Amino acid sequence: MKFFAPILLCAIPSLAAPSASEDVRGSCPDLPTKKNLTTSITTLPDPFLFSNGKRVSSQHQWNCRQKEISQLIQDYELGAKPARPxxxxxxxDNVSKVLVVAPAVDGKKISFNVTIKYPSTTTGAGPFPAIIAIGGASIPLPASVASITFVNDEIASQYGIQSRGKGLFYDLYGSDASAGAMIAWAWATSRIIDALEMTPDAQIDTSKIAVTGCSRNGKxxxxxGAFDKRIALTIPQESGTGGAGCWRLADDTYSQGINIQTAHELVGENSWCSKDFxxxxxxxxLLPFDHHMLAGLVAPRGLLVIENNINWLGPQSTYGCMKTANKIWQALGAQDNMGFTEIGVxxxxxxxxxxxxxxxxxxxxxxxxxxxxxxxxxTTVASSFNETKSKRRGVHNPEFYNVGMGKLTSSFAVHCFRTNTVLDTENSTSVRATLQLKDIDTQGQGRLVENLGNDLRTLVGADALEERSTQERTGKRRWGLT
Known part of the structure; x- marks a missing residue:
């Protein structure tokens, strides 16, 4: 059966769900080699555009693009994440409920402890869903979920820039390893999941694992969550710049006199990123990515971003960055798998x-x-939008809203395209017709992404859209477009 409908897409490809063999059929483009970056990109880079200039048009290609984005972020910002040794x-230890993880590389061996606290109100022997709390949990953990903690500062120290190269990770891989502290923590978390998979007696359901952390640990x-696809749900809390915020948006906000953390400040404060950053x-x-693309590595898995309106955290940046990132989930037909909530005071x-x-x-x-x-x-700062200050800088490139109070988001909201999409639900293929620019800014009045839902109802029909929304909520169409 085939469905034909005009769909309004805001610089997002229509990605069909892959067949069972699509993820292994064909090859991805060669990953770009690390080089000195010289091309300035003043807008938020397009997550759907390969480094070779080709555009993503299928689920398989998006999987390839995710690998490319992962490589770019490791090369230029976070450092390399080693594979499992x-x-x-x-x-x-079934008495103390402590898991001892002991990897070794080239004759060097480390070990670290992982503590598991089991649900207090659940009967039965499990396995149980679990939340891994980086640096401990600042969100209330439900009594029906196990909590998993480890000392991430022991893996990679974060007590100032002088901490670089210190910790168990660097004992294993060398103090000159390219990885910053955050990638080292990601590596350790992946090893914890490996260990849980190897230890059925621990009674943790490794298909139902979440990760959380606040502030620096939220970053x-x-x-x-971005660098391990086994994590079902990622919950960064008040991570600000270097986490849910975009570097470019932070710089723009800072230029307006707002006291926000920027990349320049961050690299002088701590060792979270690679020295190469x-x-x-x-x-x-010069970066070919920003943090809407870091968040996009989580897609289509669950991501809930929790933020505060403290200036230093950059509520303008985090909201604009994550609003843009949500377009990736929309392209995958999974927009309700990613959310953003910011409450201040x-x-x-x-x-x-x-x-x-x-x-x-x-x-x-x-x-x-x-x-x-x-x-x-x-967000509590959404009302500060001033659409009349939006500027158009190109058809295909995402751009910012430069609006009141330093509030920024992307031109996924400004440059919308009308395309006829034919979706073959039996073969899971999608064919895109020629894109036509929907001129919505002739008066310099940008259209906000909040209008996307109304536009879809007009183009597709309210009944059809409601049916699709219901299907997505019930999980019937979670990973693909209807």
Missing amino acids: TDFSVAW GALVV DAYATSIN HSHCRFPAEQQSILSAYISQFLFDTPSNTSVMA
Whole structure:
């Protein structure tokens, strides 16, 4: 059966769900080699454009593009994440509920402890869903979920720039390893999941694992989720710049006199990123990526971004960056798998009760397979949008809204295209017709992404859109377009 409908897409390809063999059929383009970057990109880079200039048009190609984005971010910002060592052992103490993870490389061996706290209100022997808390949890953990903790500072120290190269990770891979602290934590978390897979007596369901952390550890939580596809749900809390915020948006916000953390400040403060990132901290526009693309490495898995409106965290940057990132989930037909919630007027890393319902919804959806309303893109600073200041800088390139109070988002909202998409649901293929620019800014009035839903209802029909929305909420079409 084939469905034909005009769909409004904002610089997003229509990605059909792959067949069972599509992920292994064909090859990906060669990954770009590391080089000195010289091309300035003043807008948020297009996540759907390969480095070779070709555009993503299928699920398989998006998988390839994710690999490319991962490589770019490791090369220029975070450093390389090593694979699991072949020499790898695990010990489990069923009394203390401590897992000892012991990898070895070239005769050098380290070990670190992982503590598991089991659900207090659940009967039965498991296996249980679990939340790995980087640096401990600042969100309320449900009693029905196991919690997993380890000392991430022991893996890679984060007590200032002098901490670079210190910690168990560097004992194994050398103090001159390219990885910054966040990639080292991501590596350790992946080894924890390896160990849990090898230890059925630990009774953890490794298909139902979430990761969280707040502030600097929230930055780390986003990196952890981005670099391990086994993580079902990623919950970075108040991560700000270097986490949910985009570097370019932070620089623009800072230029307006707002006290926000920027890349230049961050690299002088701590060792979270690779030393190689220092060269670009004052030349962010040279990077072929930004953090909407880091978040996009999580797609289409679950991502709930929790933020605060403290200036230093950059609520303008985080909202604009994650609003843009959500377009990736939209292209995958999984937009409700990614949400953003920001509530201010509370202390840093103090979880407000108003965010409990959406947190519970994400945990229910991704750790218990209970259909829940996970649609959220909420901020207390959205009312500061001033559309008349939006500027158009090109048809295919995403761009910022440069609006009141330093509020920024991307021109996925400005440059929308009307395309006729034919979707063959039996063969899971998608054919894109010629794109035509939908001129929506002739008066210099940018159209905000909030209007996307209304535009879709006009073009597709409210009944059809509601049917699709219902299918997505019930999981019937979670990974593909209807």
